[in-house]
Amino acid sequence: MIETTALGPSLGVQVTGIDNLDDETVIARCLEALKWRGVLLIRGLDLDDDAQVRFSRKLGPVLAPAGKEVFVVSLDPAKSRSAEYLKGTFHWHIDDTTNDVPAKATMLTARHVAMVGGGTEFASTYAAWENLSESERKRYEGLRVVHSFEAAQRLVQPNPTDEQLAGWRRLPTHESSLVWTRKDGRQSLVIGATADHIVGMRPDESRELLDELLAWSTQERFAYTHEWQVGDVVIWDNTGMLHRALPYDPSSERTMHRTTIAGDEAWS
Template identity: 45%
Template sequence: MKIAVENIKPTIGSIVRVDRSALLTDEVAQRCLELLDDRGVLVFPRIGLSDKEQLAFTDKLGARVNFTNRVPGGDSATQGVYTITLDPKINTEPEYVLGTYFWHMDGMTSPIPPPKASVLSARKVAAKGGQTEFASTFAAYQALPEEDKADIAKLRVMHTVVAAVREVATPESLDPQRRAMKHERPLVWTRKSGRKSMLIGYTADEVVGMSHAEGRALLARLLEWTAQQEFTYRHQWSEGDLVVWDNCGALHRVIPYATDSGRTMHRTSVAGVEAAT
């Protein structure tokens, strides 16, 4: 198998070098799934996939899910592909992209199992900014003191769109349908394998059964803990790069970039297969 893997940091990330022609083989796809589980973030430098190839690779990793097809940019290039841009010609509701300047996981506010993985390719990069940062909630959870693990073991969190965009938009300015979007998730996410991570980030609005202040303080503390250098990786994009990450095991955010930068990314998503516990 023509695949070479180089780890980025001990807790997160691998660079995967593979021939574009071999990417869609069962053998490589299976290896990528194992690596994704183990490393959280996989970088395929300048692999240069077309939308069709990106969709085909996404399909090799699991069932495809398109929960952003009603957001501006959803299906705008190719059906099933979400175009992420601040270009006002494509994106008439920039707050959903501006909200991604803050740590989050994709699909948390939709009434679906949390998406397993996100697949993102760089079509045009910004001259300044636009890097994507990732933070492993697997590694961060594992490193928590046992007392904290016990305290959060049974907690549940309400994720809302209002919370996701709270730094960039008022609730009143949102489309009423999206303003109402919310979904409850366990704080600690347990895989069938027993491995645990945390479902946190800016979509996390309230801890169920806790006062607003206590819940928000806990969520902020867990987010700060997870964003430590040792659990994070910042990807500097080149055109044609493809990055796949474990959406329930890694937070992500983008470093701000200019509206007229032309930055254009194409995202596809792999559906979650494990129901919340």
């Protein structure tokens, strides 16, 4: 029998009692929990890559960047060619902010965990928006924000080489509403490490506003910290959940396998 337990006051649900990932009722319950709670945890599911891809496809089309549906998350360059870039994931972010259409959801399976640190924090920008005062909402509505890969990487390398800078700037920037209103009426904040600046605002004023919103959105009442155990599967709503990895030793064996479910609604 499927049971659900809230992980925090504003987000997160743990699902237990799953014994058949092909059961359409199970999939429907998972999708519903993911939509309204943002983060879905299934302890000890222990999926291999094939099973993870099959489960992911039940939730929606699976993206395959560079022809691979499973992406290895590791700071070990021998395991992941993106190890250097992944250092940016220690900062609060939302994936795909520089794409026209963001991924709908992300699934991680823990293959190895760090002895110390290495948890993942999540924060709900749905809840953050809903708890703003009416006057604060009016202040942010109508603003537009430019997202860039460079903004996120500068948090890791504040003094980049010319070569690094040129590489970052080869990737396109993207402008979107600061407050995203979906077709179903739900609203969230499009912020995080990639948020470079507010359109038409002085740089210092823009930075202050973005930092203020990030601090508001990531306060404890809107957040959940997941401490990984081997075999855990966590799925989150990529469009409304900020997330970040907590620090751990780069020589750690910590390894996650990631699949990404394609989105179907463009940033507004």
